[in-house]
Amino acid sequence: MEHEMKKVLSLLIAVVVALPVAAADPKNGKSLSRKCSACHGKLGIARDPEVPHLAGQSARYIEKSIMDFQKGERQDRRMSLIVKNLSKADIKDLAAWYSSLEISVVDPNSN
Secondary structure, eight states: HHHHHHHHHHHHHHHHHHHHOOOOOOHHHHGGGGTHHHHHHHTTTOSSSSSSTTOOOOOOHHHHHHHHHTSSOOOOOOOHHHTTTTTTHHHHHHHHHHOOOOOOOOOTOOO
């Protein structure tokens, strides 16, 4: 009986793990990013040296940063106002958009 329970439990765990996770929507993230573009730039490259670039950042970093502003763990009046009403799905979508943007680096010493 115990062996049967282990089999059922293993099968149940496998099914749960295999369930598709709700995928983030970068297209919606692009639409949401209009509010961000004044400071972070239309494509996530900020013109202000005190504002971080978002293009090419990891989705996890962006999600955590936004959530930290929502919780008050990071402080910036503008950011706190802009992100306060974002849902978890909105945050994931924004992170998917910015992390999908590719940036390139040029070594100034290469010829």
